[in-house]
Amino acid sequence: MNPTLGLQLLLLLGGAVAVAAVARRRGWPAPLLLVAAGLLVSPLVPAVPLDPDLVLFVFLPPLLYSAALDSSYLRLRDVKRAVALLSIGLVIFTTAIVGLVVHLLLPSLPLALAFALGAIIAPPDAVAAVAVGRRLGLPRRTLTILVGESLFNDATALTAYRVAVGAAVGGTVDLWHSLEQFAFAAVGGVAIGLALAFVLAWLFQRTRDSLVENTLMLLIPFAAYLAAESVEASGVIAVVIVGLYLGNRMHLRGFGTRLVSDAVWKVTDFFLETIVFALIGLQLATVVQGISGYSPWAVAGYAAAVLAVTIASRFVWVFAVTYLIGALSRRDTQPSAPQTVILGWAGMRGVVSLAAAFALPPGIPERDRAMLLFLTFTTVIGTLLIQGTTFPALIRRLRVSSEREHYEDRLAEASAQQAALEAGLAELERLVEADGEPDEIQRQVIDQLREKSWRRSLTAWERLGGGTGPGGAETPSALYRRLRRDMLQAERQVFVRLRDERRLDDEVLRKVMAELDFEEAILER
Template sequence: MHIVLLALALILVAAGSGILARFVPRIPLPILQIAIGALLAWLETPLDISLEPETFMLLFVPPLLFADAWQFPQRELTSLRHPIIALAVGLVLFTVVCAGFLIHWLLPNLPLAVCFALAAILSPTDAVAVSAISGQLGIPPRLMHILEGESLMNDASALVSLKFAVAAAMTGAFSFGQVSLQFALITFVGISVGIALAFLFSTIRRKLIDRRGTESSTEILLVMLTIPFAAYLIAEHFEGSGIMAAVSAGLTINRTELKRYAQTRTRMQMNHFWEILTFLLNAMVFLLLGLQLPDIIGGAIEVSLNNVRSFSLPELAFYVVVISLALMLLRLFWIMGAVYLSRLSSRRRRSAHVPLSSRIMAIGTVAGIRGTITLAAALSLPLTLPGGGAFPGRELVIFLATGVILFTLLLGSVVLPLLLRRMEQPDDSWRDEEARSARHAASLAAIEAIESWYSDAQKRHDTELERSVLTETSARMIGYYRNLITINDKRSSSERHEYDQRFSREMRLAAIRAERREYYRLRSTHQIDDHTLRRLVRELDLVEMALAPGTR
């Protein structure tokens, strides 16, 4: 009962933080949630949750990575694969090595393996936090896709690196050759498990539809919810990477869904469900951090490395700032090196080189904000060594990770808007042209389908009345789609057509809202029942979603 009440209280606080964030938009949501958690801890509320590291990793990381992979645009992942891989794999390894040695230089009494573990923990970035901070100013779409792809992929590579660093800290042994082979093996096993489960899910979905003849959205959604956890557990059982399994499962399901275009209700429910779940999990991670913040600070101050000495709070803050700035410098050096190599490659191939301004490189550097995965990884560190002793410097590592998260969030919330405010936004008209072209092709396909259906229907209906109604109906429908083609055709588009499109949408929205008000009035006067009301309102909701600004 106690656990249930705690979970309900956390959900309520998470929802409240989201509502409060709308009234203080200048404060990044993660910082606000950490502050709320710390305040609740300071007030000594009964929200005291202690999770085992393995439980924490299983509960939060797989579903968050799976959701990111499932929602990531496939075309951008393919077209931007080179910069994404360079940042997600190359920069992670570069950061683990360089930052690991730097941390060991700053804290010589902290074992080198633990320093590498902390560097791996600090490697993943959080594109969601970047998007929240940039707000209405907006980061250029190409750069944002690169940051999102990096955030998705570097979570997996960083957590795999963390696994090896923790193993070295636990056993005291490390072999580069053996680690390289093991890295490839566990990555292969993880990806294989994720792909296999994704195809199994696709098969189950198809069988449910074939068996029932209709969409089985509830059952499909429940099965999908289990996939990231199942992928993680199965891959770990076979000594593979559970993180890679969750990511590959999400990417594979995203690709296989391209063939499930008829499942309207399932698609809408999945989008809404995962949006709610990812918000809730992210909020809970930062709230739990805030709740444990007093203990983390106290533990870091009291920690003693090899019985040498403890740390003062100013010393710890100094280490946080130095490590954070070092991470930003490493990121800047890597970006500058990648740009230089790309320019050399373009010259050799005599191909066009996409110029990258110093402002864009600065944005890319400051956008290396740490977030949920960094925190989840830090809290997942084991409590004890195999011999029963305490894991060396665990409280210190968690404090430093927390400090870097807060520092990068605060720095990003100040610097990113300054960099973006005077930046000239790239021409985004190609998206409108792409949508216009797609609507044109879809309208032609619709006309062809109507003509085919009309031809078949004429063979089944013999009476003069039926044939007359068929002809009128098909002519009206074809006329509707030809009108859409005219409105969306850039060559024939005019100011009059633009006004026609806008006024038609606004009139239709006004009419839909009037219909909805009337349905609720009829229900309040008991002229229709709740079942009829829900069915009628659902029809209007779907049409309004298609017409509302921002959805077209």
């Protein structure tokens, strides 16, 4: 690799991580700050073209897999109708509306390419919306719908995109063939995802090694995506199915696998999302150069019109479908009006749209390609900066909160801890009875086990009061955690001092520090 290119790449990655770190420290939405930073520096740095294959085959699979792994299959099943209407119905509706409007604005642009643009900008990316929603306490059902939509809408959009591009290049569209393509992509993606999930679940039962299992997990999204795409099925659906299946069975893995997996995917998500959103902003110079032959006012008008139609079409679909389902359904499971507004405004587009625009085949005229890329870029930037920056204020203004859900969660956890405590103590008594009369040392160990079980259950009940006792006093569990954390810090200092004095080897230090870290992690929990 050219050393200069390597240095530029390192500066890009380091700068993006630094911007994301500032956003996290300040509590700002990192995706929006990264896009804004990319826009600001784009005219000042060499062009960084977005490679579609890099996005679709390197960035997209692990991000989808991580989101699916962290999602709840049971909650997604509860909102499957809403997710299907958004990830399939809304994508097709947006593709059609945007395509027709673009064809009216630009009659010289073939209708098939206009629909291709509609498919390109149809799928929202929920990363920014979900991050803000979780921080501000959106109801769990609303967050689940947004996550579910983002997991599956790329599959619908990419299939519609392939059909539209094929029509633009080939000149004809066979509706039945298009429907067959869509059905095969969906069914094939599900079949391949399930087949891989069953094989991997069987394999994981026989490895019992956290390092090997997590290494395999890093390869799974790429294997699932490539396996599905190689037979023209949906790689997106295959990855999501594998992630949901394995995530739902994560309790069967060992504690080491779960601890390492959580850390690995948090770092992976942070790194990939940081790069992706920085790359979006850095496309400014490349996109603007492509439309140099158009009137600035004309292209600004086209961009504003497409952005407005994209935002409006989501609102129309969300409100119409919500109230139609509410009229036909007897169950009181529909979102409230404020939650519907939130769903309608959570339509920020992301890097998949840009990647699809950059991936337009060579057979499309360069002038049309440049216009499609420009309109895609302005829609992505517009939704991120307009909807993204106003999303937190909208949530606060509408007072959409999950406070009741948090209380119910704490109550359910406390009840579950009580039931688990009783089962654990019953098993302890059975073991003591089977082992016979304990001696003094054994009795002390047994008493410690009983005390630890009761303390954990007591902590769960104390959370119902916000972690404070009567009159705002510190609860016993909170006192225990505070004092034990200070003790752990003092113990660490002793170990480090002994290492510095060459009385303790670094390997021993790492081992004891890991044990203290695990204990502190349990205290934080």
